Amino acid sequence: MQDEQLIQDILESVIKAVDIPVTLKMRTGWDVSHKNAQTIAQIAQKSGIQMLSIHGRTKEDKYKVEAEYHTIKDVVRQVNIPVIANGDVASADKAKKILEYTGASGVMVGRATQGSPWLIHEIDHFLKTGQHAQNHPA
Numbered sequence: 001m002q003d004e005q006l007i008q009d010i011l012e013s014v015i016k017a018v019d020i021p022v023t024l025k026m027r028t029g030w031d032v033s034h035k036n037a038q039t040i041a042q043i044a045q046k047s048g049i050q051m052l053s054i055h056g057r058t059k060e061d062k063y064k065v066e067a068e069y070h071t072i073k074d075v076v077r078q079v080n081i082p083v084i085a086n087g088d089v090a091s092a093d094k095a096k097k098i099l100e101y102t103g104a105s106g107v108m109v110g111r112a113t114q115g116s117p118w119l120i121h122e123i124d125h126f127l128k129t130g131q132h133a134q135n136h137p138a
């Protein structure tokens, strides 16, 4: 994320090389002083990327701070391609709140599914029905 020209070159090369949709996943930036997800999102859209997933932390954050979603919200407003919100999605309630706050097209769940793979069903059920799933499949 420190070299935006290199990102553009890579994206254009990959998109040119394949005949399937290419998507991009990124963090919000290199560190808190260099959050360039919005710029990269523009580059990605212009290059032909068809969907973005954004993890709401910087590279330097590692996993030390909580994910933030306002950067994701800003990107959603700026691009026309679907944006998926990622980072600390650990419950159906939180998934719904993040979707409402960011306007993202979906959420991506990482660590919270480790040991709880039924979380995906719980989120899906809650988003579709507004009701919490009574029984998880395990």
Ligand SMILES: Cc1cc2nc3c(=O)[nH]c(=O)nc-3n(C[C@H](O)[C@H](O)[C@H](O)COP(=O)(O)O)c2cc1C
Binding pocket: 025, 055, 086, 087, 088, 089, 108, 109, 110, 111, 112
């Ligand atoms: C064990 C592990 C492996 C991961 N592997 C990848 C990967 O191959 N590609 C990727 O884009 N992100 C990878 N991630 C990052 C997650 O996809 C996700 O962006 C990040 O964990 C934040 O989401 P979470 O808070 O829901 O875990 C990995 C994370 C973990 C914990």
